[in-house]
Amino acid sequence: DILGAIRATLAEGPLSGRHVLVTSGPTHEPIDPVRYIANRSSGAQGAAIAAALRDLGARVSFVTGPARVPPPAGVEVIAVETAREMKAAVEAALPADAAVFAAAVADWRVTAEKAGKIKKEQGKLPVLDFSENPDILAQVSRMAEGRPRLVIGFAAETDDVIAHATAKRARKGCDWIVANDVSPATGIMGGTENAVTLITERGADAWPRMTKEQVARQLALRIADHLSQH
Template sequence: MLNGRTILLIIGGGIAAFKSLDLIRRLREEGVRVLPVLTKAAEEFVTPLSVSALAAEKVYRDLFDLTDEAEMGHIELSRAADLVVVSPATADLLGKMAGGLANDLASTLLMATDKPVLVAPAMNVRMWEHPACQRNVSTLKSDGVLFVGPEEGSMACGEFGPGRLSEVPDIIAAIRSALTEGPLKGKHILVTSGPTHEPIDPVRYIANRSSGAQGTAIAKALRDLGADVSFVTGPADVPPPRGVRVISVETAREMKAAVDAALPADAAVFAAAVADWRVVSESGSKIKKEQGKLPVLEFSENPDILARVSQMMEGRPRLVVGFAAETDDVIAHATAKRKRKGCDWIVANDVSPATGIMGGAENAVTLITERGAEDWPRMGKDEVARQLAHRIADHLTGS
């Protein structure tokens, strides 16, 4: 499975760096080409000579090495492998990755790569549990970075707890998993996300409180299962995911046009909170406040994108998933919506203010299909996305 693959191995500074030598040896035994990169701190624990000897490759160390840049520039190096592995990944490296810093060769390669990244953290237990480190980990996972470990155990510093580097066989197993083609390989899936903004005048608009977090998480989860994702997003609070085709829109009509252009697709997930109405006559200049007078706004219905795609006679996706954000009688309203729109599934959630779900980090959903309603426990939006993505994969592959 690994024979013939190429891995860019970034070795961070820490006592666990010595395990990188065994990792290189075992990967080479499986026919993997290892391109090693040493940070300055890593050179305090393992020598470039030992790393080079085991990898049978040149060791890359300096961002500004003219010889290295002439032979293989850092941009080319960042994309020369099937997978980028950071082992050990120190707190410093995780912080640089999460913050988008690129001030040395390792961090620059991680910013420049277009390949999947797998990190194996190793650090003191207090460093791992520090809120700043956990924020960085959460950011990186949200960005699609893969993790293996850390494990719990005794450390060189004498403390015990999470922070120990995973054993080499576990890291290799994670590498195999990262390089295995997902169940959605070859499937094109359309995802809509975020709110739409319907202009009143050049400075005012109608919108809702959708952050786009759930739609973004779904696009990432589908991407991670190998899908080719077209991501149509309104002006969301969260940035769009990497590794997907992003189409940014503002209004419901623009979203409809973008959806039409993105079809056909094997499946479509309509997570966007599309405004139901728009102002009939948008003012070309700012509407001025006049004492004793209130502006009169005439509204028109926006296109119903979910219903339109669900009821397509030709080219309909095999699976159409809608969302129902409700504040009362959630199951009844969502069940009726599924029948009315003609979609296959509805993901229903209670967005009344007391739940904190709209714009929050968690969600509690009910999956409604022709078989009935299935309640899911409250969990992070990333986990909701992963479960939904696996359900979609099972449906499309017949598992």
């Protein structure tokens, strides 16, 4: 992506001189050396947001799980696999003026990853014990010192999207939530379009359905506007 690299170098824009952290993609949580738990996030929305922020002049740290969509050029890429690795990479990338947590981080991991492949024995089924993964969004939102001025979370919901996302904003302590409906009927998870509702302190703003690039551009402009005023 030569054009992206050129843009990154030349970009003079409303985010010039700003550092923005973006997380993206799924995390993979190992069960044993060959099996893992994954989710259907393609990383497309996170990659588009990182590219849009770059195009407005920001320096972007892009912490990404194993996504299907490649990272954009002209951003600093930090590749991780698990939620715990993502948390460590986020901490290392701070401080930042704004942080966009677009990754679909696994809520749970398998407590004791098996060192050898779990064997199939007749009539015996595996028992997996789960532990809660670190809540990266909540932890960054509640940082006593060095908190980014604007912390943005994502909510992938399958029902009652606005109510769940509004509750999530309060629970996590973040500033904005980008909520979307990932129920299979919408075709959004893994698709090219997105229909998001932006939840802020002023309420819920439903955006029309548009491409993930357009969502990214709108969000990047809102971020630039916010940082210029706060």
